[in-house]
Amino acid sequence: MTIEEVDVTIIGAGAAGLSAAGEAARMGARVVLVDDNQHPGGQYFRQPSPQNYKCKSLVSEKDRHRFVQLLKGIDTPLVRYCPGTTVWDIHDQFTIGLADGERSRRIRSAAIVISAGARDHVYPFPGWTLPGVITAGGSQNLIKGMGIAPAAPVVVAGNGPLLLVAAANLVSVGVEVAAVVEASNRPWNIVRHAAKLIHGGSNLGLAIKYLKILYKSKIPFLRGYGVIAAYGSECLSAVDVAPIIRNGKFERSQARRITAKTMVTGMGLTPSLELPRLLGLKETSMPLRGGPNIITNEKMMSSVFGVFVAGDGSSIGGVELSLVEGRIAGINAAIHAGIGASESMQLSLTRDLSAHRRLCKFRSGLERVFMNNVDWYDLLTPETIICRCEDVTWGKLHKCKEKGLITPLQLKAATRIGMGRCQGRNCLGTLAALTSHEGDDPTKEQEMPRTRPPARPILLSELLHEQLPPPELPDDPHLPRQQD
Amino acid sequence: MNANGQLNFRFDGQEIIGYAGESIAAALIASGISATRLSATGMPRGYFCGMGVCWECVVRINGINTVRACRQVVEDGMIVETVNAAEKL
Ligand SMILES: Cc1cc2nc3c(=O)[nH]c(=O)nc-3n(C[C@H](O)[C@H](O)[C@H](O)COP(=O)(O)OP(=O)(O)OC[C@H]3O[C@@H](n4cnc5c(N)ncnc54)[C@H](O)[C@@H]3O)c2cc1C
Ligand code: FES
Numbered sequence: 173m174t175i176e177e178v179d180v181t182i183i184g185a186g187a188a189g190l191s192a193a194g195e196a197a198r199m200g201a202r203v204v205l206v207d208d209n210q211h212p213g214g215q216y217f218r219q220p221s222p223q224n225y226k227c228k229s230l231v232s233e234k235d236r237h238r239f240v241q242l243l244k245g246i247d248t249p250l251v252r253y254c255p256g257t258t259v260w261d262i263h264d265q266f267t268i269g270l271a272d273g274e275r276s277r278r279i280r281s282a283a284i285v286i287s288a289g290a291r292d293h294v295y296p297f298p299g300w301t302l303p304g305v306i307t308a309g310g311s312q313n314l315i316k317g318m319g320i321a322p323a324a325p326v327v328v329a330g331n332g333p334l335l336l337v338a339a340a341n342l343v344s345v346g347v348e349v350a351a352v353v354e355a356s357n358r359p360w361n362i363v364r365h366a367a368k369l370i371h372g373g374s375n376l377g378l379a380i381k382y383l384k385i386l387y388k389s390k391i392p393f394l395r396g397y398g399v400i401a402a403y404g405s406e407c408l409s410a411v412d413v414a415p416i417i418r419n420g421k422f423e424r425s426q427a428r429r430i431t432a433k434t435m436v437t438g439m440g441l442t443p444s445l446e447l448p449r450l451l452g453l454k455e456t457s458m459p460l461r462g463g464p465n466i467i468t469n470e471k472m473m474s475s476v477f478g479v480f481v482a483g484d485g486s487s488i489g490g491v492e493l494s495l496v497e498g499r500i501a502g503i504n505a506a507i508h509a510g511i512g513a514s515e516s517m518q519l520s521l522t523r524d525l526s527a528h529r530r531l532c533k534f535r536s537g538l539e540r541v542f543m544n545n546v547d548w549y550d551l552l553t554p555e556t557i558i559c560r561c562e563d564v565t566w567g568k569l570h571k572c573k574e575k576g577l578i579t580p581l582q583l584k585a586a587t588r589i590g591m592g593r594c595q596g597r598n599c600l601g602t603l604a605a606l607t608s609h610e611g612d613d614p615t616k617e618q619e620m621p622r623t624r625p626p627a628r629p630i631l632l633s634e635l636l637h638e639q640l641p642p643p644e645l646p647d648d649p650h651l652p653r654q655q656d
Numbered sequence: 657m658n659a660n661g662q663l664n665f666r667f668d669g670q671e672i673i674g675y676a677g678e679s680i681a682a683a684l685i686a687s688g689i690s691a692t693r694l695s696a697t698g699m700p701r702g703y704f705c706g707m708g709v710c711w712e713c714v715v716r717i718n719g720i721n722t723v724r725a726c727r728q729v730v731e732d733g734m735i736v737e738t739v740n741a742a743e744k745l
Binding site for chain 2: 309
């Protein structure tokens with residue numbers, strides 16, 4: 173089998189990936205667009221299940237139109253769209269490994285755009301594994317994508333803009349929401365950050381719309397509070413909420429109980445970094461933009477020459493920013509592949525760059541509205557599950573530490589934490605934070621379990637069908653192999 | 657499947673109604689079922705992330721143990737069952 177060669181490979185067909193593919197194709201680049209979902213659109217432009225849409229549709233006319241435009245952009249012979257296909261390896265900055273459920277194959281290109289999106293970040297707390305406790309994104313997927321309302325009454329609790337969107341959407345489709353619990357006590361304090369927020373344009377209008385829905389609904393809105401525990405036997409039946417005091421700890425003596433069958437939770441989103449980490453792209457920590465972020469330049473190029481990263485998979489910025497970053501990355505990836513930009517493409521790039529600056533300002537204002545100093549780890553008890561796949565509790569980790577096993581790798585070997593099916597997606601962030609909390613030498617960088625292929629679970633049968641020798645494992649995936 | 661796109665499958669023996677295009681997790685939640693897996697230590701688990709990354713919604717479908725209910729679309733006549741993570745050991 174020969175390796176397929178194209179100009180640009182784009183990973184992820186969400187807001188960022190679709191716009192990158194559209195722009196690269198508009199420049200005349202041959203593009204492969206790979207996405208492991210069956211349908212294009214990613215987490216935002218989700219296609220509702222057609223026949224059984226019980227909820228009122230939440231997709232606005234504007235978004236419907238924008239999505240049609242995005243699909244038109246990739247409807248050209250220049251773009252080969254591969255749905256239901258997972259990128260499980262990026263061998264080097266030119267070659268990626270794909271698996272489509274039946275076989276695995278490779279594609280080589282002059283430039284790669286990684287637009288793999290983000291996922292909800294949830295700090296563990298007692299009872300968070302109970303059925304009925306779901307993420308804000310999970311709630312959005314149910315009501316927006318499936319037209320199905322989660323079991324009521326619902327408590328919405330956590331931190332960040334997506335949580336309020338989820339709360340407002342639940343109210344809009346008529347679900348009984350018992351309370352909205354936001355850790356920051358500043359969500360109404362938009363005025364203070366107005367100078368930055370004003371850059372948001374229609375984004376700001378949307379945020380105000382959501383706040384209005386919540387305000388009108390008269391649902392109890394607890395600011396500066398958090399859920400300290402969830403209860404239930406087979407599934408969720410109640411949660412305890414408590415105020416957060418100055419030092420970021422929870423005031424348990426003032427806890428009160430709220431009946432709930434569903435708890436929608438999340439403390440923001442965090443970029444999905446499996447693929448960037450396979451290539452060892454340079455990262456930086458941006459607490460207000462989802463924690464670990466990929467460093468990119470104004471072309472959206474990462475620390476590795478020819479690898480572009482766009483959208484929430486690079487830094488949390490929301491759908492508008494993802495669309496703009498996707499366009500910038502798409503154009504620059506095509507230029508990188510040796511395709512000249514016409515004057516009109518240059519012009520649209522300039523426009524996108526100024527939109528990018530404006531939206532970044534908005535985003536930093538928005539994040540400041542939700543900023544807090546909560547010590548979420550204050551919620552841990554010995555019984556709290558940290559690793560959902562292997563049922564490793566905080567108590568078990570603590571016992572290991574008393575025996576002198578303190579690094580993430582030692583704890584992994586001793587408890588199997590991070591070795592389950594989710595490949596550490598649920599727990600490695602927590603493990604890193606908990607071990608650095610009490611680490612002996614804060615100046616020494618934590619040795620975390622490495623990211624290795626497969627970046628996503630694939631079937632052995634898919635690999636067996638690969639007609640090429642398997643890739644050599646790089647010596648150190650954290651070291652970029654070729655620098656700009 | 658009937659004209660409304662309605663179809664039927666079984667979850668642990670119970671007849672469940674689903675609709676074309678719906679995920680198994682969504683159809684179960686619409687029927688009031690949220691616990692669909694038993695963890696390594698026997699705790700009930702279910703739909704959490706809704707996007708295929710947490711693996712908490714894993715169910716057995718027609719004998720295959722590793723299907724994520726949030727990513728699998730319902731099909732007529734599917735036999736869906738709770739997976740007990742402890743059993744495999
Ligand atoms: C569960 C969830 C629900 C959300 N709901 C909303 C909402 O309702 N409203 C809102 O304003 N914002 C929502 N967000 C935020 C939203 O994700 C972003 O604003 C926006 O979708 C970012 O676009 P993107 O293109 O960067 O990523 P995404 O839209 O997430 O697209 C990334 C795509 O890459 C694919 N991918 C990832 N890794 C691989 C791989 N290895 N191989 C192949 N394909 C891969 C993914 O399957 C996905 O289709 C949600 C986020 C999450 C996590
Ligand atoms: S709900 Fe997380 S993988 Fe299905």
